[in-house]
Amino acid sequence: MKNITKRILSFSMFVILFGGCKKWAEETTNIYKYTPPPAVAISDAAPLCGSIKGTMLTGKTYTIGCDVIINKGDTVILQPGVTINVTNQAGIVVRGVLISLGTQAQPNWITVAGVTKTDSPGVDPANDPAYKGLWKGIYCDTSCTLLSLKWTHVEFAGAALGATLAPSLGQKAGTNFSILFQNPNGYFVMEDSWLYGGIDDPIRISNGKIAIFRNTFEKGGLNGGDCINCKGGTVGDMAYNFFIGMATNGQKASNKGQPTGAAQTNIVMYNNTFVDCGYRQIQTGRGANINYEEGARGKFYNNVAINCKFGYRVVNTPAADTANLFYGYNYQWADSVSLANQFYPTGYITKPQPTDIPNPSTYLPANYTLGQIYDGTNAVQKFNPLFINFPLPLPAGLNLRDISAVANFNFRLQSGSPLIGKGYTGLNLAPLMTVPQDNIYGVTEYTLPGADLGCYQINGKGNQH
Numbered sequence: 382m383k384n385i386t387k388r389i390l391s392f393s394m395f396v397i398l399f400g401g402c403k404k405w406a407e408e409t410t411n412i413y414k415y416t417p418p419p420a421v422a423i424s425d426a427a428p429l430c431g432s433i434k435g436t437m438l439t440g441k442t443y444t445i446g447c448d449v450i451i452n453k454g455d456t457v458i459l460q461p462g463v464t465i466n467v468t469n470q471a472g473i474v475v476r477g478v479l480i481s482l483g484t485q486a487q488p489n490w491i492t493v494a495g496v497t498k499t500d501s502p503g504v505d506p507a508n509d510p511a512y513k514g515l516w517k518g519i520y521c522d523t524s525c526t527l528l529s530l531k532w533t534h535v536e537f538a539g540a541a542l543g544a545t546l547a548p549s550l551g552q553k554a555g556t557n558f559s560i561l562f563q564n565p566n567g568y569f570v571m572e573d574s575w576l577y578g579g580i581d582d583p584i585r586i587s588n589g590k591i592a593i594f595r596n597t598f599e600k601g602g603l604n605g606g607d608c609i610n611c612k613g614g615t616v617g618d619m620a621y622n623f624f625i626g627m628a629t630n631g632q633k634a635s636n637k638g639q640p641t642g643a644a645q646t647n648i649v650m651y652n653n654t655f656v657d658c659g660y661r662q663i664q665t666g667r668g669a670n671i672n673y674e675e676g677a678r679g680k681f682y683n684n685v686a687i688n689c690k691f692g693y694r695v696v697n698t699p700a701a702d703t704a705n706l707f708y709g710y711n712y713q714w715a716d717s718v719s720l721a722n723q724f725y726p727t728g729y730i731t732k733p734q735p736t737d738i739p740n741p742s743t744y745l746p747a748n749y750t751l752g753q754i755y756d757g758t759n760a761v762q763k764f765n766p767l768f769i770n771f772p773l774p775l776p777a778g779l780n781l782r783d784i785s786a787v788a789n790f791n792f793r794l795q796s797g798s799p800l801i802g803k804g805y806t807g808l809n810l811a812p813l814m815t816v817p818q819d820n821i822y823g824v825t826e827y828t829l830p831g832a833d834l835g836c837y838q839i840n841g842k843g844n845q846h
Contacts, residue, residue: 654837
């Protein structure tokens with residue numbers, strides 16, 4: 382009864398936050414067919430600078446000419462099919478609310494016009510526009526109550542925040558994230574969206590309530606950075622996301638920097654897929670897919686890691702909250718023995734689980750102790766996942782670091798894949814659901830744990846990209 386009461390109170394607070402939009406609570410149509418009418422249309426006649434609020438209209442292209450600010454108490458809504466072209470290394474500062482309501486048929490774009498992607502394998506990162514930081518990104522202040530990105534492309538961000546803007550956001554001048562969220566009582570929703578490129582952490586969540594579902598992340602971080610880096614006070618779910626070519630981890634949970642009174646970092650991660658991650662990180666021994674450390678708790682199940690530099694990583698110094706960290710049913714593929722030797726990374730405390738694939742008993746010594754060196758020869762190239770279109774092992778002439786974008790690959794499963802039916806869907810694994818569910822102002826869908834490993838499900842659920 383107490384849990385139900387807490388849910389009701391939490392939802393009531395959410396309604397109060399957005400009480401001016403009374404109609405949303407009564408709507409039964411879904412986001413794929415309905416978006417709210419504009420209260421005040423934002424003009425596309427001239428580049429936007431300074432304070433903005435209102436609605437960007439379907440089919441229109443807007444230009445940002447200098448830093449724009451959504452003030453506390455104000456809201457900007459993007460209807461489906463909006464393009465925002467950012468110039469002059471400007472950024473979007475959110476002190477109020479930003480909602481991007483792209484759809485599958487009409488996604489939204491926040492990008493830089495005229496930039497050609499270089500997604501062929503083997504492109505030198507030094508010459509790749511993905512890592513040039515062509516605009517600042519989306520920076521949410523501690524007063525931002527909601528950032529919601531649905532079916533939205535965010536590209537080429539990561540320019541340094543700068544000495545003028547940084548202090549007002551509690552950041553350093555050299556900060557160069559692509560998205561920052563930092564309100565422990567606020568909500569960050571990212572669904573069915575794309576994030577391309579970045580310099581440091583593409584997404585830094587200093588604290589807050591989150592729901593990150595069914596997204597695609599490419600080329601995250603130049604020489605370091607974790608794609609989704611959750612710090613102290615972050616609570617929520619990450620599921621059905623696809624990561625390729627991350628500099629370091631795809632998803633990281635840490636309780637570092639927990640604000641006074643904020644919740645302990647608690648992240649549930651399931652049915653995510655990681656491909657060729659960890660190869661641009663300049664520090665040794667860092668992670669490459671999932672990482673729990675420094676007092677963070679949570680769960681990670683049903684994940685797939687393909688040719689990642691390191692396996693799933695549970696850190697002992699500073700230690701994750703291992704008493705409240707649960708995991709299993711995770712899959713890994715290694716082209717070579719050097720990668721298989723890091724399925725359970727040397728020097729860390731990730732516990733082998735009998736439900737993992739390949740079964741650790743087939744290659745770990747009988748007296749294995751956590752973090753020790755072992756011979757992973759028997760785990761090399763076992764149980765090919767049978768993606769529809771992705772070569773395993775990697776063809777001669779390419780390095781694993783050369784694959785950093787989806788390009789023309791197709792990571793859905795063939796009917797004979799050994800990943801089908803191997804997922805855990807029991808009662809011990811469920812999303813935390815810290816963000817209220819709503820088609821416009823909350824989570825459109827909490828996709829529950831899937832029977833197949835990874836972000837693509839043979840029944841068509843999960844990641845839709």
